[in-house]
Amino acid sequence: MHDSFIAYIKSYSASPLGEADIELIKNTFLPKRFRRKQYLLQAGEVCKYSAFIVKGAMRQYSVDEKGNEHVVRLSIENWWAGDRESFTMLIPSIYNIDAWEDTDALLITYADFLNGLNKIPAISEMITKLDHNHAFALQKRINASISFSAEKRYEEFAKQYPEFIKRFPQHIIASYLGITKETLSRIRRQAVKK
Amino acid sequence: MHDSFIAYIKSYSASPLGEADIELIKNTFLPKRFRRKQYLLQAGEVCKYSAFIVKGAMRQYSVDEKGNEHVVRLSIENWWAGDRESFTMLIPSIYNIDAWEDTDALLITYADFLNGLNKIPAISEMITKLDHNHAFALQKRINASISFSAEKRYEEFAKQYPEFIKRFPQHIIASYLGITKETLSRIRRQAVKK
DNA sequence: CGATTCTTTGAAAACAGTCAATCTGTGTGG
DNA sequence: CCACACAGATTGACTGTTTTCAAAGAATCG
Numbered sequence: 001m002h003d004s005f006i007a008y009i010k011s012y013s014a015s016p017l018g019e020a021d022i023e024l025i026k027n028t029f030l031p032k033r034f035r036r037k038q039y040l041l042q043a044g045e046v047c048k049y050s051a052f053i054v055k056g057a058m059r060q061y062s063v064d065e066k067g068n069e070h071v072v073r074l075s076i077e078n079w080w081a082g083d084r085e086s087f088t089m090l091i092p093s094i095y096n097i098d099a100w101e102d103t104d105a106l107l108i109t110y111a112d113f114l115n116g117l118n119k120i121p122a123i124s125e126m127i128t129k130l131d132h133n134h135a136f137a138l139q140k141r142i143n144a145s146i147s148f149s150a151e152k153r154y155e156e157f158a159k160q161y162p163e164f165i166k167r168f169p170q171h172i173i174a175s176y177l178g179i180t181k182e183t184l185s186r187i188r189r190q191a192v193k194k
Numbered sequence: 195m196h197d198s199f200i201a202y203i204k205s206y207s208a209s210p211l212g213e214a215d216i217e218l219i220k221n222t223f224l225p226k227r228f229r230r231k232q233y234l235l236q237a238g239e240v241c242k243y244s245a246f247i248v249k250g251a252m253r254q255y256s257v258d259e260k261g262n263e264h265v266v267r268l269s270i271e272n273w274w275a276g277d278r279e280s281f282t283m284l285i286p287s288i289y290n291i292d293a294w295e296d297t298d299a300l301l302i303t304y305a306d307f308l309n310g311l312n313k314i315p316a317i318s319e320m321i322t323k324l325d326h327n328h329a330f331a332l333q334k335r336i337n338a339s340i341s342f343s344a345e346k347r348y349e350e351f352a353k354q355y356p357e358f359i360k361r362f363p364q365h366i367i368a369s370y371l372g373i374t375k376e377t378l379s380r381i382r383r384q385a386v387k388k
Numbered sequence: 389c390g391a392t393t394c395t396t397t398g399a400a401a402a403c404a405g406t407c408a409a410t411c412t413g414t415g416t417g418g
Numbered sequence: 419c420c421a422c423a424c425a426g427a428t429t430g431a432c433t434g435t436t437t438t439c440a441a442a443g444a445a446t447c448g
Binding site (some may be wrong): 169170171181183184185186188189 | 425426427428429
């Protein structure tokens with residue numbers, strides 16, 4: 001279960017990972033299996049764990065006054081799940097995170113991250129890169145949301161994340177893009193015509 | 195010119211700042227004055243500098259095929275300006291950044307940041323906090339863009355950033371919110387009625 | 389003052405959301 | 419193996435919102 005995570009760390013870091021480091025990593029990250037629909041986080045709770053997904057798929061979403069769900073993030077193998085603000089500031093989250101598929105994950109608390117893991121050079125190097133990539137991706141999504149049409153947002157998303165299109169149903173993708181499932185259905189019909 | 199920046203660093207850090215550190219900071223950050231409309235970055239260029247704004251206001255925007263500008267970020271005193279992806283990866287940017295008001299800024303290159311400044315504990319501590327705050331803010335903005343109405347997005351923005359409302363004209367705010375200036379004008383008229 | 393920028397307004401067109409119905413595929417239990 | 423339930427996808431008719439385009443009215447600045 002930890003092996004794919006060790007490989008993942010190495011892919012993000014030039015620093016060596018010693019045996020002791022690997023032991024520490026294995027002892028600190030808690031393996032947990034989630035069944036479909038099981039929560040990693042429920043709105044109102046503090047996000048105690050950040051989860052590295054070894055296998056499966058999760059979604060993070062908020063729920064508005066009308067009860068509509070709005071998907072803010074999707075994660076599959078070799079991605080992370082967790083509400084970063086709640087996780088690092090220890091404040092209640094407004095988001096829910098649940099398993100869309102049965103999921104194997106590795107969990108870590110912020111305290112464990114700060115106290116032990118962040119002192120491993122390969123880990124802090126990885127985190128720096130992940131933070132950069134995360135910021136880049138969020139910036140791009142914001143730019144897309146204010147400057148692209150719904151149709152173009154879908155096209156770009158499908159091109160950049162084809163695996164997500166396969167793994168999540170259309171109404172989830174629509175929500176992620178900020179449109180209704182009906183609108184996405186019609187956009188796709190138009191696209192087929194061309 | 196550097197004094198307000200030193201105070202800013204201290205406000206983000208518990209680590210002490212020695213005389214030598216302050217000297218290094220003063221020698222590394224390049225003070226530069228921008229006239230209104232002057233570019234910090236033009237699309238197609240690499241974003242060579244990240245700018246700490248001592249006084250003034252800047253905006254970051256992309257331009258679409260039709261020539262419409264889409265504002266992705268606004269910055270005033272004690273905020274930063276720069277395209278992070280271009281700055282750290284040294285790749286050409288798709289954004290323009292220009293001074294909306296005459297602006298005094300302190301500029302730094304990514305190489306100078308990595309080589310010297312990041313080794314000052316107060317600086318790296320500050321950067322970590324800024325990165326967190328930046329990620330939180332981007333996440334909130336994405337959630338707002340997919341789950342709030344245009345009216346609510348404007349209200350939240352006005353409540354959270356009243357200074358921005360004062361300093362930037364409505365068509366800039368509208369673009370930032372992802373709506374047209376006409377729509378924002380009508381939203382405001384509705385709001386006055388209530 | 390004159391020029392420029394910013395804001396507002398109106399009318400029409402384009403776009404997206406809502407609601408309700410139907411269709412499809414999948415999987416479960418009898 | 420069939421019947422049924424369930425989740426997902428599609429469609430149509432309607433409603434509501436936002437954009438577009440054009441014009442005119444304020445405000446600001448040199």
